Amino acid sequence: MTTGETHRAGSTGGADVPGPLHGGPDDDYTPEQLAAMPREELDRLGARYDSVQILHVDPGPEPGSPVERRAVRQVALAFGIAGLAAFAALVVYVGSGWFLPDWHWTISEGGWSALFTPLVGALGGLSLILVGVGLVLYTKKLLPHETAVQDKHDGSHFDRVTTAATLVGGLHNSGLARRKLLTRSLVFMGGGVGLMLLMPLGGLIKNPNKGNPLGTTSWARGVRLVRDDGSPIRPGDQLPGSLETVFPAVPGGNREADAATMLIRLRPEQVAVDRPREGQADFGYGDYVAYSKICTHAGCPVSLYEQETSRILCPCHQSQFDVTQGAKPVFGPATRPLPQLPITVDDQGYFVARSDYIEAVGPTYWNRERI
């Protein structure tokens, strides 16, 4: 497309000169004028083009004055010590295990290896802080302090109208408002492609209700109660008033998230006041009872047993359960008792479970009561 006289540079030929829209400050100030201006004036001229006015300049300290000399000394001191500390940190880092003692920290050892990390941190930190302090001192004490004002511009009506014209013009030319079939196919396509791109996320979704994983554990009829090291337990192994964490005697039972169980031997006074939950009177064995260790509130292992008060405390949110009342919650945010594991003794005299827990262990969830 040619535009009459004004040829632009390009394959069509023509004069290689700036177009008619070229201009701005370069037209107002010739290179000669700019070359004649001192640097300070140029600075202010540029600032004015950026709507910045320098109101007031408080020049820095007079060259050679005691104030300046002192400020320079302070800044140089900060940078100097920063450099020293940095090199010292380098020496500690590189030299440990070479010409300095080894840096490897062991629990029994004091001395250099216990100092390595603190030294690296202290020297490195000191160095970086002093770099910052030096810079701030430099800015505050040696640079001129100027007060500048910059104008804020509100939105320009001209810009709004012209931009709107371009946008609306483009939209109008596309004819989308008229071409209904096109709009509808676009919406349909957009929805389809969008869903298709999200589709792989479906791989994350799994059915939590398949096989009741939340409601079952590895405990089952005849599974022995074993300690963390796998040793089985007989009645009489513990003193009255004791608590031991036991696991199902299955491979990996001691690492399972929901199987940990507390085997508690009640004291005679506790046995006297023991009121098990309804229908669970025979879940214990003699003066032994076994409760799930997983808190019914948020799933932490309830661990702190105060045998004088018969209370078990969860250290996460301080729910308290009374072992003589079927581990019912007596304080704190937990709402349900700890499930009780029915136990007995096998023919070799070791504790075994009589079945899995009869309810889901651990935190409450939406459909817990339905499974």
Next chain:
Amino acid sequence: MARTATAPGVPTTPLGKAALEIDDRLIVAGPLRRTLNKVFPDHWSFLLGEIALYSFVILLLSGTYLTFFFDASMREVVYEGSYAPLRGVEMSAAYESTLGLSFDVRGGLFVRQLHHWAALLFVASIVVHLLRIFFTGAFRRPRETNWLIGVALLVLAILEGFAGYSMPDDLLSGTGLRIASAIMLSIPVVGTWVHWAVFNGDYVGEYIVGRLYIAHVLLVPAIMLGLIAVHLLVLVKQKHTQFPGPGRTEHNVVGNRLFPTFAGKATGLFFIVFGVCAALGGLVQINPVWLWGPYNPAQVSSASQPDWYVMFLDGSTRLFPAWDINLPGNYTIPALFWPTVVIAGIIFTVLALYPIIERKLTRDTASHHLLQRPRDVPVRTSLGVMAITFYVVLLLSGGNDVIADKFDISLNAMTWIGRIGVVILPPIAYVLTYRICLGLEKHDREVLEHGIETGVIRRLPHGEFIEVHQPLGPVDEHGHGELAYGGAPVPKKMNQVGGARRAIRGFFRPIEEPAQVEIEQRREAHGLAAAEGDRELTTSGRPSDGGRPQEPRD
């Protein structure tokens, strides 16, 4: 003349020539000048957001270093590293590699601790920055968008922090993860589905550390980086707010240009933030995972507290009563749902919507670039203090077991103190703050009307004693100041209006001549020296003095 040998304005120095070469190709001189000339207002509270930005940079640097050594895998291994007490113990590869980078990587422990400290500082500086924005009204139109982005960044920072400290798979972080799992399960209807999607099955599974890892090092930081970029672009576009003061209007920004003053100070601040994190990382132990041991679902330590920014949720969970809601059909909404999902949801929703709420209530839809002093907006300030009180009660309750232990208070009493406190303390804080705001406002007006108390007592000829007041500006015939309150601090002490000479500089000995300072002050009309000639400290400024003929000068 040598200079006229070339065309005018053509650079002659090598640096100038290089600059010309660059500008010929990129045409950056204009935008660069505009950037260098950008004016930044000068106030310490504007540095809070910068601290957050710099901590983020430090987190990116130190975090990248840590990925060189961390193995985000839940594969069971037996530890054989150099930390003797755990040798032969079964643990996940994630925990083993955390021990490895702490004990067997030169300086690894230092960087790990630096990263953790910087993370705490990051969230803390975001929160303090947010409070500054809130109490000064900087979120008002046109800055609502940036407020929203800021709130999103705060939420992401908390999630990012949680993901980060959950990855080492130690006993403390595993306990936190177990609670997070219980929180997911507590969501009505979809809870178990959400849990199965996040953990790829029942708790704990073998996926979660790997998923936390990719979220922590890629997904969340990438989103945050994008949001921070938009946050800063909007800030540059809208320009800074400023406190009211001489020459400051809604249509300008008064301060320093970016180059060199602001750039110098900002770079200095970056190094100071970096240095503080480095010093903390080396000197102050944080999260010694080797003491906690590997995660085991059957074990927990007492005083298991999360990092500070999650503690308010731990606190709300401890305080909330045991209220399961049983619905017909044997469905349950667990008590855990309310203090975690619902409370956090409400807190962050209200926070995000606050600019809109305030706009609706005050019907103030104008653009504002001048900040407000908190006392001048008593309702907002009191609401803010009320919210802080609520938050602090929750935060302290997150550590109520430690408080109970250290101060020998019953743990159950601490829970009840928190339960009652979280209900009654916020309204009390509201009322108190409201009264304090009004009192401060009144005092400002009083000084404007009656002048500054000079502490000079005079005896009038008829025997009455008055305290001389220094008016801040012209007075009317009753001796009352005519200055209106301009939203800026009102001087309350004589020194603030140049009542005293400034101190002579020098530490061990003066480095300037006292006489020189005297002359300088006289020139700038400051201080006693300047005021001696035209002093008019004659009336008390009290209304009773109105119209009284002035005391004859002696």
